[in-house]
Amino acid sequence: MMHTSFSVHPFEERLEEAFLRQTSDISLMISPLMVDELNKQANAEIYSSCLYLAISDYFESVNLKGFAKWMKAQAREELAHADRFYEHIIDRMGRAKVLAVEQPPFEWSSPADAIRAAFDHEVKVTGLINGLVNLALSEKDNTAFNFLQWFVAEQVEEEKQVDEILQRLKIGGGQGAGLLLMDSELAQRKVS
Ligand SMILES: [Fe+2]
Numbered sequence: 001m002m003h004t005s006f007s008v009h010p011f012e013e014r015l016e017e018a019f020l021r022q023t024s025d026i027s028l029m030i031s032p033l034m035v036d037e038l039n040k041q042a043n044a045e046i047y048s049s050c051l052y053l054a055i056s057d058y059f060e061s062v063n064l065k066g067f068a069k070w071m072k073a074q075a076r077e078e079l080a081h082a083d084r085f086y087e088h089i090i091d092r093m094g095r096a097k098v099l100a101v102e103q104p105p106f107e108w109s110s111p112a113d114a115i116r117a118a119f120d121h122e123v124k125v126t127g128l129i130n131g132l133v134n135l136a137l138s139e140k141d142n143t144a145f146n147f148l149q150w151f152v153a154e155q156v157e158e159e160k161q162v163d164e165i166l167q168r169l170k171i172g173g174g175q176g177a178g179l180l181l182m183d184s185e186l187a188q189r190k191v192s
């Protein structure tokens with residue numbers, strides 16, 4: 001019997017083709033779990049912003065205007081980070097859910113104590129970003145994986161910047177003329 005064009009593409013083969021087409025369509029969409037986790041991260045970025053505003057207020061209260069200004073610039077950057085997460089969710093047809101934000105601490109015992117709180121927080125955020133990268137890998141979500149790489153690089157920068165300030169405070173910049181010099185240096189940062 002002659003092979004018809006139909007027998008060249010048996011049913012099973014066409015089924016497989018349809019399945020592949022369907023799964024490749026699905027991979028363009030974002031999973032509900034990924035949407036939830038990205039929304040949680042947007043919330044963590046908003047919390048970072050609130051924490052840095054609180055630290056900025058602490059520096060105002062001890063009359064370190066340069067430190068206060070620097071932390072305020074950090075606070076604004078964190079809001080921009082949250083916005084990046086929301087935009088990514090929306091671009092991929094998910095819902096950007098605004099979640100309740102925890103109240104940050106209010107008081108610190110010294111400038112070094114306040115900067116250490118910021119550093120410890122950045123380390124925690126790096127862990128959260130790494131967790132999201134692992135989730136993107138396990139979900140085979142290349143789009144989210146690619147999106148998250150900006151944050152992977154950003155966290156290196158964030159930890160480095162805050163650690164530099166902390167180290168200077170520890171080696172004698174924590175009081176007197178050294179502290180005032182640092183304060184005037186940090187005042188140079190622009191708040192957009
Ligand atoms: Fe951030």
Ligand SMILES: [Fe+2]
Pocket residue numbers: 048078122125158
């Ligand atoms: Fe940060």
